[in-house]
Amino acid sequence: MSRFLDMRDALRRERVGDGGEATCHALTDALDDAMVSLSAGLAGGIAVVAVGGYGRRDQSLYSDVDVMLLHDGVPVESAVRQVLYPLWDAGLKVGHSVRTVAESLEAARDSFETLTSLLTTRLLVGDPSRVTALEEALGAYLSGRPLAGRLAKAERERRDTDPYPLMAADLKSGRGGLRTLQGFHWQRRRAELTRSNPGPVTAEEKAARNHLLATRNALHAAAGKAVDEFVPDLREAAARWLGKDLWDTARDVTWSLRVGDGLAAERWPDLMAEPPQSVAARIRRRLARSGSPSRESRPLAIALRAARRPDGVRLDEIDRERIRHAGEHDWTQEDVADLVALLDSGERGRTAFDLLERLNWVDQNLSEVSTVVAAPQLAPFHEHPVDTHLWRTVDEMRRLIDGRDNWYAPMAAEIGDRSHLILAAWLHDIGKAREGDHSIVGAEIAAGLAFRIGLPGGNQLAELVRLHLLLSETATKRDTNDPAVIRDVAAQCGNLATLQSLYLLSVADARATGRTMWNDWKATLLRNLYVRLAAEVDPATRGLSREERTFAIAAASGADPGVVGEHLRLHDSDYLTAHTDEEIGAHVGLSMTGRRLDAVLIDPDAPAPRLAVVAADVPGLLGAIAGVLTVHNLEILDARLHTRTDGVACDTLHVRRLLPKSDFPEVAHLIRDLEAALEGGLDLATEVAAKAAAYGGAPRTDIVVRAPTDPTLRYTPIEVRCQDRPGVLFHIVQALYESGLDIRAARIDTRAGEVRDLFYVLRSGAPIGDVNELQPLIAHLRSRLRRTLRV
């Protein structure tokens, strides 16, 4: 063993060849010699077999020694002592097994890991017929059992662990790493064992494998132990061992992992397949049918179609040929729209775009982008290569735009141009991996690209790229309490839309950079800066403070400012932003009448006036309001419902007559019926059902009930969407009430015939933070509403 250990020490000091296969082979040969020497005089009936990485001659400096004693039933204790004990005594980590051929096959059936380790066996000592027998048995077992599905599943698990390729990637077990490349080797071995055509090893696969083996050896040499992650601490030393520049070393790693990723997507398209019954799969199937795939030959359209295939992101051979031979082409508006749609399709879009890259289409038609493909980023806070960071920034931007928060999503809606935000996210670091300030260089590239391919808003896009670090750097490096700083930065932003776009881009960029770059600390700094800049760029964004609103409401309603102040004190801040001064003034006036329930119409002559209601918040109040309005032929267009801390409900409902030529009912009649309903003197369920029947059938679309689980929320938000019809709000509220939920606030919204209601609820005085409680409740609500509304 000492000669092997000496050899390993020598290789740790100096590699053989480029440090990849040549070093592994030198180490494997030395280990073979040691194993042969240890096995001298071994009893008959036992073969010493190298398996796994050792069997493939991929032995790295400090990797496990995978060895099997393959026997025909003879006693093996002395062989174990003779062959394996010295390995442990030498401090080696040994992956060992002692089996007969039948036991090996049994173990291979039970464990995919064992099966793959046995696919490459190499006889070291003993009778070759045993290995031949094992290979024949494996061949028979594998006949009719392709490995692709299982390998795709394993790759899917790697991708779930690392949704985006990492700089500090695990070269052995991470996505696109050696394990992925070994998958292709196992498929070829299966073909050999089952006497079918194994297919060639492509030059790119071979090169990627060699780079990864070399870097793995370099990491082992640098650490003096089996470290397989390309971590910042070891990169310099690893590059020195390889005799290469650090950037080149990192580039080889990111390129090789990208090759593994790309080949996996090509060869195992199942890894992106969706469960056949999933909603997403059904939608994609419908989208796939709606196109005209046979006639469409534009590469971006083909890629978009591939991204939408429910059976995995895959290209047929005819489509590959179309893309391969597409060459450079003039961009059309359809191409730009498809590019944005691809960017806006998450992992599937990214995978389809990778396929375009692998077919050289990106090089030919988006050469500006190909420079950053797999370009490494060496600063430790960057978790991803440049292009991965860009794609992740796009994903983070999509999350901001589509989020349910009350901060980023409304801002994105205000900007209104989704594709502009998506493109800014994708291009913001396009100037990296080039000489010069990447913001300046990137802005020039973005402007040129926008002009060349016809991206909308090219100048603004370039401006966002140029300024994409402005807010982050100002928040951390400049005195944001200094009005001169705020004026200067606001002037650079120019207008509110640019400021908002930059703010969203800064947040998406920081989130996509890595865990250390985004936290509450950074979020608070950026948010404070944004608010100050917004007030400078557009003073109207500030609005009035609570004190200023109090006086404005008092002046408009004629109420005493002290009374208004007390009314507002009993509400949370959402109430103030949800209602106008006039509405709050009406609530204050109604609350002073001393009646248990009172209401007044605001803008009574308008086609859709607002009804202000103030009442003691008793269980069933909202249901009674919804039911009585339905009975009086009134449709609720939207409603904002808030309850004071002293239990007084203050609601504003935008209502419209279902029969346009009819008179608006007297408010006094509404109040009377409401009181009757609350006292049980009016059978609203029957009355509402009669109205619904008179107005038409059941909703045609399904009912969506959703509730995010967030233990930090004060109330549990429950969103209900369905097609509108008379009485629908009454039934939703009844369902919530009968499920034991207390509605503390709500936003009712009916647009284009669709109800979009959001209720903030408590159960037994507390929010429902546990998903295990929430999910059955949601299921119950959905089922009850389907039954009630007969969907």
Add this chain to the structure above:
Amino acid sequence: MKLVTAFIKPFKLDEVKDALKAAGVTGMTVTDVNGFGRQSGQTEVYRGAEYTVDFVPKVRIDVVVDDADSDSVVNTIEAAAKTGEIGDGKIVVTTAEQVVRIRTGERGSDAI
């Protein structure tokens, strides 16, 4: 030995770091922290909604120095971090009983 802990405005970090390096300080620990002093947080108004940031983002710097260097390090931080406005932060000096350089096992002033 003394442990000098400073809580400063984030944008002052580079200035303080450069001043300490120029003063011969060879190492420091920097942490993003949140807190409030007399400043008592900040209230902002946006779109008519008031929101209060109870804990204001600050940067914490920890430096271990010899007793004899303590005052000059404090003065250096104070001068570099000062804007004269509310929220400039605090500097706290505590006694460090022992310092160990883990790699070499050196102790006391040798480990600084």
